[in-house]
Amino acid sequence: MGDAPKMASRLSRRDFVIAGGAGVGVSMVAGAATPAISGSSVTTWDGEADILVIGSGAAASTAAITAHDLGASVMMLEKSPVLGGTTAKSGGGFWIANNFRMREKGLVDERIPFLQYVASYSFPHLFNPASKTMGLPANDFALLEAFYANGADMTDFLRRSGTLDIGPFFVMDPSQDGDGIPDYGPLDGWNKAPRGRCLGVRKPDGSPGFGAEMIRQFNVKFERIQLPRLTGHRVTAAIVDSDGGIIGVEATSGDRKLRFRGRKGVIFGTGGFAYNRELLNRHHLAPVFGGCGVPTNTGDFVGIAGTVGAQFGNMASAWRAQIVLEEALQYVTVPADIWSPPGDSMVMVNKYGRRAVNEKRNYQDRTRATLGYDANRWEFPNQLMFMLYDQRVADMWAGIHPIPDLPTGAPSIIVGATWDELADRLDERLAELAGDTGGVRLDSGFKNELANTLERFNRFAQSGQDEDFQRGNSPYEIETEPMYGLPRTNTRWGAAIGKNPSMFPMQAKGPYYAVILAPGVLDTNGGPVVNADAQVLRHDGQPIAGLYGAGNCIASPSHDAYWGMGGTLGPAMTFGYIAARHACGRGGSI
Ligand SMILES: Cc1cc2nc3c(=O)[nH]c(=O)nc-3n(C[C@H](O)[C@H](O)[C@H](O)COP(=O)(O)OP(=O)(O)OC[C@H]3O[C@@H](n4cnc5c(N)ncnc54)[C@H](O)[C@@H]3O)c2cc1C
CATH class of the missing domain: 3.50.50.60 (FAD/NAD(P)-binding domain)
Structure with a gap:
């Protein structure tokens, strides 16, 4: 949509830097x-x-x-x-091996398999399970050992001292008392206890508290001891x-x-x-x-x-984590990152119109995947990714960041009646932002490539198998998204979901929407x-x-x-x- 409202006070990169200080x-x-x-x-x-x-x-x-x-x-x-x-802004979940709750629930989290999981995920290029330090430099390995040896003690201490009221992290339905969402790394390899390590604080009424509640409870204790x-x-x-x-x-x-x-x-x-x-x-x-x-x-x-x-x-x-580019340019610190991009008939493509990553991967690994350098073109081809979706997603996932309550209810949303028109509007927006992005624009072949990408994606959505990025194959990708908001059930689109719930074919008719995502950090x-x-x-x-x-x-x-x-x-x-x-x-x- 060419008439998408422009940012009233869009700051330049330079202003952003200055504002940050x-x-x-x-x-x-x-x-x-x-x-x-x-x-x-x-x-x-x-x-x-x-x-x-x-x-x-x-x-x-x-x-x-x-x-x-x-x-x-x-x-x-x-x-x-x-x-x-930043803790006060955070979700407040904290990941602790062999914690009291795992022990109570009989979830076994032994030292060696734990160290194998974290060492192999953190240092894949060094990892060697046969070596005394699993292939890591001695100090790096000692830090992992210290984390395993002390995390659960630290948690028990904070409970015992009456500092934090700790429970499972953000259980959607507390009555189910599940084992929690799966870890972010590979679940089928070294990780022998892929669920249950994430804890959180509980509010006085027993409901899940986030980072602000954790800080509140710390401060209640500080007051009590007059620190x-x-x-x-x-x-x-x-x-x-x-x-x-x-x-x-x-x-x-x-x-x-x-x-x-x-x-x-x-x-x-x-x-x-x-x-x-x-x-x-x-x-x-x-x-x-x-x-x-x-x-x-x-x-x-x-x-x-x-x-x-x-x-x-x-x-x-x-x-x-990925962030909405225009929010990053507007605010010193953005209100929220893109934790799990909402929607099933949704893809992310780069300036060439190609997918570059499993859109539902955890925010850390997904964002890292967009940082790759293309030596032939001397560029970061995926530094900006365009999240594209149809009217069905705009309606069903309305209000789940970055999709606004109303389809065009945020200045960062770009709309087109057709995919080609959407590409034109997107490129116009990129031209406006060029001073802040190193001049990224859509490639001349974008529309053709996008058509191929969407045709391929629709095929994957129908079969339930993403042959390129295996989207939705990992339990994390299916189970985590609802934490950030459930799709609406009262829209005209009904409740149909794909064979693979993370994918659904794009609607044949527009309008279609785009939002520009950029690499950002929690810290x-x-x-x-x-x-x-x-x-x-x-x-x-x-x-x-x-x-x-x-x-x-x-x-x-x-x-x-x-x-x-x-x-x-x-x-x-x-x-x-x-x-x-x-x-x-x-x-x-x-
Ligand atoms: C929206 C959001 C959600 C998140 N959710 C989670 C989550 O659920 N789980 C998770 O593990 N992580 C989460 N994170 C990341 C997590 O919040 C941070 O990694 C974590 O809070 C870092 O804690 P910290 O104690 O190291 O630093 P911080 O909490 O950032 O505290 C650092 C403090 O030091 C102060 N400071 C800086 N310089 C000085 C100085 N020179 N003198 C005195 N004081 C100084 C700062 O003002 C600040 O108050 C989230 C982050 C965000 C933004």
């Missing part, structure tokens, strides 16, 4: 930070505690509670005016002793510079660098158009840890490398005394893989727990 008063150059400060120059401290916890998401909050309950005094410093970080939490305090530098160990931090609050001492340790849980465009450009070899985390996650820890000699890992990695997950005690490592592999990290601010133990729903929060909380234990002299990961 301006919202939080960021003036930091990528990776640069105030040099580490010598402790001997500090004569007065503005505050002190045994443990300083930096950030207030799941990683930092778990560390704070753990340290407190081990008898340490704790102080939390948070850059934002509000607590909770000091200083919001609006952005940590900018480490304070070191004569041996290079960390004994405190410098923070800015308004125009004041303050110094805080951490007698036993400083634990960072400051999120990734999704909102530091310079770091993204430096470390991401593929395009990233935006994200859905909190804009205060600007990678401050990268600079701070760099000044004290940390080694870095995973810097080109992220928790990924990045690279940063300083930690050991199995969550201590940040120097280049020589030795830990930096007093410095710990957990969550998205460190090099993720999972590398590029998203092991299952809750695969970011589970490790974040577990390594926060390990860090606090080690800093309090309670053995860390052991």
